[in-house]
Amino acid sequence: MVSRGSAPPRLWLSPRRPKAANLGAFFLGSGFPDLQRRRCSDVFEAFSFTIAPFDRLTPAERDQVMAASDIAVWPKGATVLRGExxxxxxxxxxxxxxxxxxxxEVLAAYGPGESFDVKALLGSPGAGTFVAREDTVCQLLPQESFLDLTRTNPRFGVWFHQEMIDRLRDLAVRQANREMTSFMMARIRQAYIHPAAYVGADCSARDAVAAMKATRSTSLLVRGEPGADGAPGRVGILSDRDLRDAVILDGAPVTSPVGPLASYSMISLDIDDFLFNALVVMTKHGIRRVVVTEGEAIVGILEQVDLLGFLSNNSHIVAIRVERASDLADLRAASAEIPTLIQALHGNGVKIRFIAEMVTALNRRIFAKLFELLAPPDLLANSCLIVMGSEGRGEQILKTDQDNGLILRDGYACPDLESITAEFSRSLIEFGYPQCPGGIMVNTPEWTRPLAGYRAAIHGWVYHPDEAAQLNLAIFYDAAPVAGDATLLDQARDYLIETLSANDMFFSHFARPTLSFDTPIGLFSHLKGEELDIKKGGIFPLVHGVRSLALEKRLQERNTIDRIRALQDLGVFDATMATELTEALLAMLELRLKLRLAAGDIGTQTDNFIxxxxxxxxxxxxxxxxLSIVKRFKEFITYHFHLKMF
Structure with a gap:
């Protein structure tokens, strides 16, 4: 008998040890009378090597398992292992x-032929407790032997590493479920409600259209004449469709009063009713808006488009305010709402990639709106505003250093260009987007120049690839258009692809920064250090390694996950590796965001430490x-680009 940790006594038997004298009595008392007449070696012979993944072992490896293994027995109800x-x-x-x-809560169940505690053996102790629900016999393969097999037999090892992917995917599913739950519990007051705009019943159709345009709404409330006894007149609702049908289809004069055109059988809901109930009501009655009341008073109108927008967790509201911004102050106010939106999205369990997509769309619209407010029409028509780096890839969430530029059409000159670009950069700083320490902003001549100037720069980056040139090439490869003529960026990127050298030396030098920083994970998957830089140790090597492979294959994709999928389609990655890289990137972005929000940093990405x-x-x-996946990926990059030769 041997006692381990806090678990009850276990009987360990091995072909390498003499059989215990009380073997028969122990089996009889533990509910295994059929085993009291069998030798230990017979029990080992009962193990089937036809069960995955043990069917992937060679005969020699099977003998190694037989020689190294022990047997342990637990009676029903015994704790086999605690998570710690x-x-x-x-x-x-x-x-x-x-x-x-x-x-x-039962997380999993393991029956004959199944194995457990893999996570702990790969360096990630679990939080669960393993309990025998029946009298149980287990074969025990020592960790050292198990790890040797995973290293020497890749087909055997990859079967267990798949568990990492499954855990990451399960987490994403749970987050998606929380997202839908948050919508089911949301109230109407949390969505965007259009303020109530009234017109009289005698208002003309033309004036009603003007009122809709002035209030930027698609419906109006129509107030009828008071009754003879002084009672308030009835209230109806008039939509843009009502006006269109009456004037265009039925030929009513634009001077016609709108009173007869309005609908007085309005459907209303209280502002504290469930938002989901509003969706049900709209679907049931085939309508696109409901009147919202608080007590007896009408407070506004809930449009179907705004309700559906709430499914994106309020991003639609911010987008509307960006679109309606008429000056820098309005735009700055809309931009200030994004950090709160991020916090709400994350708190509601929205998946990290969806948050990044929403924030990317909002940021780009803010940049575009700002440029439109500052630039004259001829500059908009003859230039392309671009964002680069993580913003270009669509992977930036909290605000970080500006990485932007401006491509001008060859031969075009704007007399006020310097003051416009200076105001653009200054305004973004006021909006919370920090100045780039490296000067990668439109207010520097290097990043605001004609298309011919960008082509010359690209030629230099490719044929004179010093450290600065490689950085510029990397962030420009990620560039995305934001405002102006997007074909200017297309032409510059096409030139980049055409100019790329076929020399393997170029791509090896470009990929080398993937190995610049140590990944803080030890031999047995223990985390190294009390404070880890998740960007240098995990996110950057994964992103830049994928970017290097994408550039080598001349891919047009910008987003890292899109590049991973494209590389899988080309056969550079198999399905398992592509899934591992995707889930690892999303997990690291999620952890970084969570800790920043927990520290109160909801505005700017102040650091990357965990x-x-x-x-x-x-x-x-x-x-x-x-981090284990990143470490293995760095080995892949080292081999692929022959980095040990340099």
Whole structure:
């Protein structure tokens, strides 16, 4: 009998040890009378190597498993292993049933032929407790032997690494479920409600259209004449469709009063009613708006488009305010709402990629609106405003250094260009987008120049690839158009693709920064250091490694996940590697955002440091898994670009 940690006594048997004298009595008392007449070697012979992934082992490796393994027995109800314990063995169920529990919740069940505690062996101790729900016999393969097999037999190892991917994917599913739950609990007052705009029943159709244009609405409330007894007149609703049908289809004069055109059988809901109920009402009655009341008073109109916009967790509201901004002050106010939006999105469990997509769309619209407010029409027609780096890839969430530029049409000159670009950069700083320390902004001549000037710069970056040139090439490869003539950027990117050298040396030098920073994960997947720079150690090597492969293949995709998919289609990655890289990137972005929000940094990405002691067990597991994937990817990049030769 041997006792390990806090678990009850276990009987360990091995072909390498003499059989215990009380073997028969223990099996009889533990509910295994059929085993009291069998030798230990017979139990090993009962293990089937036809079960995945053990069917992938060679005959020699099977012999290695047989020689190294032990057997352990647990009676029904016994705790096999607690999450905080380091078992040091892969548990393979030969008989019985083991459940993995988190409190009272059953996370998983393992029956004959199935194995557990893989996560701990790969360096990520679990939070669950393993309990025998039946009298159970397990074969125990020591950690050292297990890890040797995963290293020497890739087909065997990849089967277990798939568990990392499954855990990351399960987390995304749980987040999506929380997102829908948050919508189901939302109230009407949380959505955008158009203020009530009234006209009299005698208002002409022409004046009603003018009122809609002035209030930027698609409907009006029509107030009828008071009754003879002084009672207030009835209130109806008039939509733009009502006016269109009456004037265009039915030929009514534009001077016609709108009173007869309005609908007086309005459907109303209280402002504190569920938003989901408003969607049900609109669907049931085939309408696109409902009147919103608070008490007896009408407070506004909920449009279907705004309700559906709320499914994007309020991003539609911010977008409307950006579109309606008439000056810099309005635009700055709309921009100031984005950090709160990010916090709300994350708090409601929205997946990190959806947050990035929403924030990217809003940021780009703010940049475009700002440029439109500052630039004269001829500058808009003869230039292309671009964003680069993480903003160009659509992976930036919290505001960070400006990375933008302006491509001018060859031969075009704007006399006020310098003052316009200076005001653009200054305004973005006021909006919370910090100045780029490297000067990668439109207010510097290097990043505001004609298309011919960009072509000359690209030629220099490719044929004289010093450190600065490689940085410029990398961020420009990520560039996306924001405002103006997007074909100018298309021409510049086409020139970049055409100019790329076919020399392997170029791509090897370009890919080398992937290895610039140490990934803080140890040999047995332990996190190195009390404070980790998640960008240098994890996000950057993954992003730049993928970018290097994408550039080598002349891909047009900008987003890292889109590039991963394209590289998979080309056969550079297999499906497992593509999924690992995608889930690892999303997990690291999620952890970085969560810690910044928890620290109160909801405006600007102040740093990229993560303290493992601030993470819960699941988050530490995700971080370990993600960094392990990055470490293996760096080995792939080293081999692919022959970096050990330089």
């Amino acid at each position: 314990e380091a078992s040091g063995h892969l548990h393979i169920v030969l008989k019985g049933l083991v459940q993995e529990l988190s409190g009272t 303290r493992p002691d601030q993470l819960n067990r699941l988050e530490r597991d995700l971080l370990k898994d993600s």
